[in-house]
Amino acid sequence: xxIEEGSVQFNSEVHRMQQLVGDETSGGWESCWExxxxxxxxxxxxxxxxxxHQTGALPKGRxxxxxxxxxxDVVAMACSExxxxxxxxxxxxxxxxVELSSSSPNSSYFTFLKEDFFTWQPPELFDLIFDYTFFCxxxxxxxxxxxCRVQEMLKPDGELVTLMFPISDHAGGPPI
Numbered sequence: 398x399x400i401e402e403g404s405v406q407f408n409s410e411v412h413r414m415q416q417l418v419g420d421e422t423s424g425g426w427e428s429c430w431e432x433x434x435x436x437x438x439x440x441x442x443x444x445x446x447x448x449x450h451q452t453g454a455l456p457k458g459r460x461x462x463x464x465x466x467x468x469x470d471v472v473a474m475a476c477s478e479x480x481x482x483x484x485x486x487x488x489x490x491x492x493x494x495v496e497l498s499s500s501s502p503n504s505s506y507f508t509f510l511k512e513d514f515f516t517w518q519p520p521e522l523f524d525l526i527f528d529y530t531f532f533c534x535x536x537x538x539x540x541x542x543x544x545c546r547v548q549e550m551l552k553p554d555g556e557l558v559t560l561m562f563p564i565s566d567h568a569g570g571p572p573i
Contacts (some may be wrong), residue, residue, distance in 0.1 A: 416422040430489035436464055442473035443529055445560065452473050456556050458524030464531035468494030468507075474527065475506035483509040484517065515539070515546060522552045528559040 414434050417425040429435060449455045450473060457478040462471050465483030475481040485491050491511040498504060510517070514527065514531070532543055547557055 427487050429500060430487045430493070435466070437530055437534075439469065440467075442469040443560065446470050446473055446527065446529075448560070450476075453479040455479065455558070456524045456553075459521060460525040460527060461523045461550060462527050463561075464528075464534065465509065466490050467511055468498055470527060470529065471507050471509065472498045472501050472503065473517045475501075475503045477506060479506065479525070482519070482523075482556070483507065484512050484514055485509070486511060513544060519550055520554065523550055523557045524552055526551055526555070526557050528557070528561075530561065532559060533561045553554060 414429050414436060417428045417432075417434065446455075455474060458480075460474055460479055460481040461469075461484060462474075462481060463484045465471050465485050466487075468483045471481045471483035471494070483494055485494070488511055491509050494509045498507070498509075501507075526547055528547075532540065535543060551557060
């Protein structure tokens with residue numbers, strides 16, 4: 398439920414999530430997934446990803462979705478011309494993604510890995526990295542590391558597609 402608090406809308410679910418994540422970053426995310434406290438989870442693929450996939454605008458080859466959560470975008474982008482790796486360090490999120498996608502007809506074109514984006518060493522570079530709210534969900538002091546990791550994992554002619562929650566100083570979300 399949204400409540401007006403001054404001029405900023407306040408969402409108690411987001412506030413609780415921010416508390417959990419703030420307590421202990423990786424364990425906090427796992428706690429959110431375990432408790433079903435996932436207000437960022439749309440329950441379906443991101444509309445722009447569906448559009449970009451359907452119009453052929455996304456690069457073919459290997460794609461990475463860090464912080465993939467339930468994996469809707471991973472499944473939506475996967476096809477015979479694009480193999481997609483969904484990465485999340487939450488065991489519960491990984492299990493949910495595998496469960497939700499188990500009967501997908503394109504299941505041979507994607508995989509889900511329980512790994513830490515900042516330490517994982519992919520066997521090959523990626524043609525595409527899609528980041529939807531992963532960047533804005535990490536601590537601000539880690540954002541330069543994020544940029545280095547993206548550069549390390551992306552082919553020289555690869556593409557980064559990112560959608561972000563506003564990252565200016567304001568109250569009300571995302572987690573960080």
